[in-house]
Amino acid sequence: MKAPKSLAIPYAVWVLIFTVVPLGLVVGFAMTDQDGSLTLENIFAMSEYMSVLFRSILFAIIATVICLLIAFPASYIISRASAINQSTLVVLLMVPMWINFLLRTYAWMTLLEQNGLINRLLGLIGLGPYNLINNSGAVILGMVYNYLPFMILPLYSVMVKIDQSIIEAAQDLGSNKLRLVRKVILPLSMPGISTGVIAVFVPSVSTFIISRMLGGGTNDLIGDIIEMQFSGNSYNPHLGSAMALVLMIIVLFMMSLFNQFGSEEDVIL
Amino acid sequence: MKRRFLIILTVLALALSLSGCASPASDSDQRRPTEEILEEMGLDPELFSDYDYGRLYGQEITLNVANWGEYMSINDDEIIDVNEAFEALTGITVNYKTYASNETLYSKLLSGGATYDIVIPSDYMISKMINEGMLEKLDFDNIPNLANIMPSFLNPQYDPENEYSVPYLWGMVCIIYNTTMVDYVPESWSALWDENYAGNILMFNNPRDAFGIAQAYLGYSLNTESHTELDVCASLLREQKEIVQGYVMDEIFDKMEGGSAAIAPYYVGxxxxxxxxxxxxDFVIPKEGTNWFVDAICIPTTADPDNKEAAEMYINFLCEPEIALANCDYVGYSTPVQQAFELLDDDAKSDFRRYPDDEFLRENTEVFVNISDDANAYMQTLWTQLKVDNSNVWFVPIFLVCLIAATVFVNVWRARKKRRDDF
Structure with missing residues (x-):
C-alpha cells in the first residue's frame, strides 16, 4: 500500500522550521561578522581550537568503542534470554534513563569525588584515596554510562530478530564460537551497530555538560568551547556558529565513512 | 441524543455556578486597605512606606521579571514570598523567570527572544548595557525608596549618574577554605597558588572572575585593558593550572561542602x-583587595512601555526594608537597603566580611565595569588557550592515524569483498 504523501506534511513542516531554518542560521552566522558582512574569518579562527576538536573526537571514539564492546555481548545475552527475562532485562536497562541525565551525571560526581562514596569504601580497606574525577577518564566514563543504552537498544532490537536456527545451523556446520560471532552474528547485527554507533558518537562528541561536571573544567571539549562563545564573557555567536559548523562537517564526514562500511555489509547479506 | 443534551446542560450549569463563585472575588475592585493585606502577609505596616501600591489595582497588568536563579525569596515556607506579597498588594501579576548568567540575559535581550520588564544584571553588564543603549532611564518619582539605599551604593562606577539602576544585593569575592585541611588562615590570594594544596584548589570557571583574582593578587586594576597586564595574569593562571583540581561555578557547593577540595575563591553570600x-x-577576605560586586535592578528598553510604572513600583517594593530583608535572608548576600541592614541580627551586622565599612570598600575593593570589546575578546582568547592547551600534542597525530587506519580498513575490506564476489 502506498501511503499518501500528504501524511508527511506535518513532519516536513517540523523539519523545515526546527532543522532546516536553524541550520541555515548557523551557516549564516558562521559566514558573517558582527556587522553582518560576509567573512571567512570565523572559520579560520577555528583552527586555533583544532586540538580541542580532535580531543573531543578522540574521546567520543573511545567512548563509542567501549560502549560497543560492552553492548555487543550484553545485547546478545539479552536477545537469547527467555521472553520474560528479556523484558525484565530491558526494563532494568531503561530504569536509569527515567532519571534526568543531569542528575545521573551529578550522581557520578558524588561517587567519584575525593571524599566520594567510592574513595570512602576503598578507604575502609586501606586503599586510596584515588584521583577519580576531573580527568579524561571520568569524562569518558560519563559518556559511556550516559549513552550505553543508546548502543544496547538498537543492537538488541536487531539481534532479537536473528533466528536461533541460523546460529544452530552454523554450529552444525562446525563453526567454532569465534567464527560464529564473526561470520554470522556480527554481519547480521551490523544495522544495529551502525545505528548504535551514531547514537553514541554524535552526542558524545558534542557534549559539554559531562566534561564540565566530571572533567572539572580542566578537560574542556569542543562543546564547552562552543557554549562559551554563546554564554561566556565575550558573546560571539559568529565564532560559536563557525565551530558548530566545522564540527558538523567533520562528524558528517566520519559518519559517511562509517556508513559506507556498514552498507557494504548489508550488501553481503 | 437526550443524554448528550443533559451533559451539555450540566456543564453549562457547572460553568455558571463556577463563574458565580468567582465573581464576588473579582468584584472586589475595591482593594482592601494596605494594612490589612500587609498584616495578612505577616509584614509589619509600621515598617512599610506609605507609597501608594494600590493605584494600578484592577488593571490586570502582568509584569515580566527576570532574575538569577535562587536570587529572590520565593517558594520558601519560612520566609515571605516576595512576589506573592507584591501581587496581593498591587493586583499586578508577576511572571517570574530566571537566567543563569549575565551573558545569557544579554543575549536574550539582544536577540529579542524575550520581553522582560525587570532585569537584575551585575555591575559590568549594566555599564555595557548602558553603553549600548539597552536600558531605560528610571523615573525616580515612582521610586522614593531610593532614599533607603546606603549612600555608598549611590552613583556607582557602573552607573555614574545613577539614572538606570537601583542596587539589589551585593557582596565581595572571598576565599573559602576547609579548616581541617588548610593549616593557616589564607589571608592572601597567594594561598590559591600554594603547592601544599595541589589538587585541592578550585577556581572560577569564567574568565572575568578568574582574571579578577590574578589582577587583585598582582595589584592591577580589575578593569585593566592592557594586553601586557592581561598576559601576566594569564601566565599566573597557567602556573596555577598545574595545581588546580577543577574550574567550577555552582558545582563548588557540593565540592566544598563535601570536603573534596580545600580552598577556593567564591562570592561571600x-x-x-x-x-x-x-x-x-570558613571564609576570609584577602588582604590584597578583592572584587566588590553589585547586582542592580534595571528596566530594559525592550520592556513594554505600558508596564513602566508597574515596573518602577516593583523596584520601589524591592527596596522596602522588610522585603529587602527577606531577600537578603533567603539569598545570603548583603543588602544595600539601610533599614533592612538595621533589622538584621547582630552577628550578621557586625560581620566585617559581609558588611565592611565604607573605607574598606573604597580602599580595598573594586567594582567590575565594562571593558572594551577588544580587551574582552583578548581576555576570552587567553582564557580559552589556558583552558585548552593542556591538550596532549599527541591528540592530532593519534586522531589522524585512526582516520587513516579507518580508511585503509574500509578499502581493504572492500577489495577483499570484491575478490570474494569475483569468485
Missing part, C-alpha cells in the same frame, strides 16, 4: 550558605 551547611568551612 554563597560562602555564608556553604559555611552554614558545613561548619568546617
Amino acid at each position: 554563597d560562602a555564608v550558605t556553604m559555611c552554614d551547611d558545613n561548619p568546617d568551612l
